[in-house]
Amino acid sequence: MKTYIVNLKECVERRKHVLHEIEKYPFMDAEIIDAVNGKLMSDEEISRVFDIKKFKRRYGRFPVKGEIGCTLSHRKCYRSLLSTDEPYALILEDDVSFISPEDTEFIIKQGAKLLEEGKTDIVLFVPMLVLYNRPRKINEKYVVYPVYAAYETCAYLISRKGAKRLLKDKRSSLLADDFIYMNRHGIRIKAFYPNIAVGLSTIDKMEGIIGKEERKKVRLHVEFPFWEKVKRCVLFIYSIIAIKKGWLIDKDYYKWSNK
Numbered sequence: 180m181k182t183y184i185v186n187l188k189e190c191v192e193r194r195k196h197v198l199h200e201i202e203k204y205p206f207m208d209a210e211i212i213d214a215v216n217g218k219l220m221s222d223e224e225i226s227r228v229f230d231i232k233k234f235k236r237r238y239g240r241f242p243v244k245g246e247i248g249c250t251l252s253h254r255k256c257y258r259s260l261l262s263t264d265e266p267y268a269l270i271l272e273d274d275v276s277f278i279s280p281e282d283t284e285f286i287i288k289q290g291a292k293l294l295e296e297g298k299t300d301i302v303l304f305v306p307m308l309v310l311y312n313r314p315r316k317i318n319e320k321y322v323v324y325p326v327y328a329a330y331e332t333c334a335y336l337i338s339r340k341g342a343k344r345l346l347k348d349k350r351s352s353l354l355a356d357d358f359i360y361m362n363r364h365g366i367r368i369k370a371f372y373p374n375i376a377v378g379l380s381t382i383d384k385m386e387g388i389i390g391k392e393e394r395k396k397v398r399l400h401v402e403f404p405f406w407e408k409v410k411r412c413v414l415f416i417y418s419i420i421a422i423k424k425g426w427l428i429d430k431d432y433y434k435w436s437n438k
Contacts, residue, residue: 180206180207180208180268180269180287180288180291181208181210181260181263181265181267181268181269182201182207182208182209182210182268182269182270182271183209183210183212183256183259183260183268183269183270183271184197184198184201184209184210184211184212184271184272184273185212185214185252185253185255185256185270185271185272185273186211186212186213186214186272186273187213187214187216187273188213188214189216190273193273193274194211194273196273196274197271197272197273197274197275200275200276200277201271203277203280203283204277204283204284206284206287206288207269210259212252212255212256212259213255214248214249214252214255215247215248215251215252215255216248217243217244217245217246217247217248217249217251218244218245218248220244220247220248225244225247227350228251228350228351229242229247229250229251229350229351229352230348230350230351230352231352232352233352234352234353237352237353237360238354239402239403239407240402242354246354246355249332249354249355250351250353250354250355251351252355253270253332253355254345254346254351256268256270256337257337257342257345257346258342258346260337260339260342261339261342261343261346265339266294266295266338266339267291267294267295267336267337267338267339268336268337268342269287269334269335269336270332270334270335270336270337271333271334272332272333272334272378274333274378274379275333275334275376275377275378276376276377276378277334277375277376278374278375278376278377279373279375282320282321282375283375283376286304286317286321286371286375287304287336287375289317289321289323289371290302290304290336290369290371291336293323293369294336294338298367298369299338299367299368299369300337300338300340300341300344300366300367300368301335301336301337301338301341301358301361301366301367301368301369302335302336302368302369302370302371303326303329303331303334303335303358303368303369303370303371303374304334304335304336304370304371304374304375304376305329305330305331305332305333305334305335305370305374305376305377305378306331306374306377306430306431307329307330307331307430307431307432308324308326308328308329308370308372308374308430308431308432309326309327309328309329309418309422309427309428309429309430309432310324310325310326310327310370310372310427310428310430311324311325311326311327311426311427311428312324312425312426312427312428313325314372317371320373321371321372321373322371322372323369323370323371323372324369324370324372324428325367325368325369326358326362326368326369326370327359327362327418327427328358328359328418328432329356329358329368329370329432330356330432331356331378332355332356333376333377333378334375334376341366344361344364344365344366345361345366372430
């Protein structure tokens with residue numbers, strides 16, 4: 180299975196970690212994708228490949244360069260997939276660890292079957308999920324759910340169709356893990372539960388990508404127009420009600436987002 184690993188050239192220890200991790204899984208045909216270090220990009224370079232105005236309208240703040248680099252790195256993986264004849268690819272970040280090694284190959288290949296059947300465009304293997312309560316049983320241990328929201332991009336499958344849709348705009352304006360946006364724009368997403376992969380702890384990863392002080396600024400400087408605030412408030416209230424009613428299942432997504 181074609182597997183792309185996102186890794187910054189200077190992160191040698193993390194590259195060693197992920198290569199050691201995937202040694203256990205010969206079915207992964209791994210290729211390192213040199214990640215984009217957004218912190219080293221000039222404003223001119225960023226403006227050619229990333230739409231900051233659209234990002235600000237969508238998220239109510241300016242992106243930090245680490246977030247831009249993360250999105251651009253995943254887009255490099257999508258382009259690499261589309262340059263081949265492969266129907267899909269497994270995308271891994273270099274901090275990934277598979278927590279159920281006895282099940283990993285089976286579950287990833289089950290995810291590939293969903294893509295082959297045309298039932299989804301992205302399959303997540305990560306924690307921190309909000310799932311529609313419509314499970315499909317795989318075996319006694321695992322089920323598949325449609326995804327409402329998710330945080331994490333350390334391990335997922337993506338189809339050619341999904342990659343094409345995410346590359347539709349010449350300049351991206353998304354966070355790499357904005358699965359809510361993807362859902363609303365016709366990209367179907369499913370996730371396995373329980374998850375089989377984890378990255379670094381969420382807080383450590385965010386501070387590694389954008390820096391501790393920048394992370395604080397991101398949370399303090401969020402400004403939306405009035406009607407956008409209303410819309411987001413309504414969606415948040417809906418999600419809380421839906422979780423209480425059992426329409427959605429919260430798997431730690433909001434626990435992280437409220438930290």
